[in-house]
Amino acid sequence: MTQLSRRQALGLASSAALLLAGCGFELRREPELQFKTLALQGFQPASPLTLELRRQIERSTVQLLDDPNRADVVLEARRDTQRKTQVVPGIAGQVREWQLRLELDYLVRTPAGEILLPRTELLMTRDMNYAEGQALAKEQEELQLFRAMQYDAAAQVMRRLAAVRLKN
Template sequence: MKPARRRLLAAAAAAVLAGCGFELRRAPQLPFRTIALSGFDRFSPLAEELRMNINASPTTQVVEAASQAQVVIEALVDARERSVVASTAAGQVRELQLRARLQFRLRNAAGRELIPATEIVLSRDMSYSESLALAKEQEEALLYRSMQSDIVAQVMRRLAAVQGIV
């Protein structure tokens, strides 16, 4: 294919994508400049992912001290749960249910609640086999990471919708 024709096709494809409103997803613009994370475990993977997503926002930064923040997101519950859903007659586990749970609230510097206590619970079912224990352990970790990312995305959308900060 000739270089001129290739450039023309690339320009046409770009024009079509631009005309349809295609745009890469980016971090939402949050309506406050600083936020503090409170109540999370020290090494919580959920808190770390939330911190990275908030810092990716062009308008907001995470600060360590609540006294320096315009708003504080307080984790009331940050938990991962695992329960047996099905087992064989011999008592071997066949299916597990994994749950990721975050209960949080958002308040401003004056202590007024902007988002009342809200709970996000996600669950995934997973088959299990003793002969594939290592692979199933990796699958479980992958499912937890996926649920964690979903929870962070939901929290970010809720933070972006907050109004009346002052």
């Protein structure tokens, strides 16, 4: 690079930074929860979604408790499932496309049973084409798609939890 092009690059970079700062652009931050303790109830203990949700809660300022009676807020799962169904059958019975589904029904309540967020159904789907000759690669793609859906679902739950306000 010549001296002139370095200056131009530096000028462009600083101009872009000023434009982004001036327009109100801000990276998404962790949701700020308005309570101190939270308990999970009804979640499958070792499910990948539960593990991702625990990970995101532990990054916040909220303490995760095992006993729902001692928590300020209880996040209760009514359904936590993920499944894979055949969508497009090929010739000779070969599968051509799968649909991956993650379903989570939950509500947020106090230990006394007062509903803070009514029952919410979260449904995520991803379509995945399939070829027998690429079975190992498609297996890895399936795992990555499920992992991405679990992350998205946990992030959506965390944003919903940020809207919870306790009555004093």
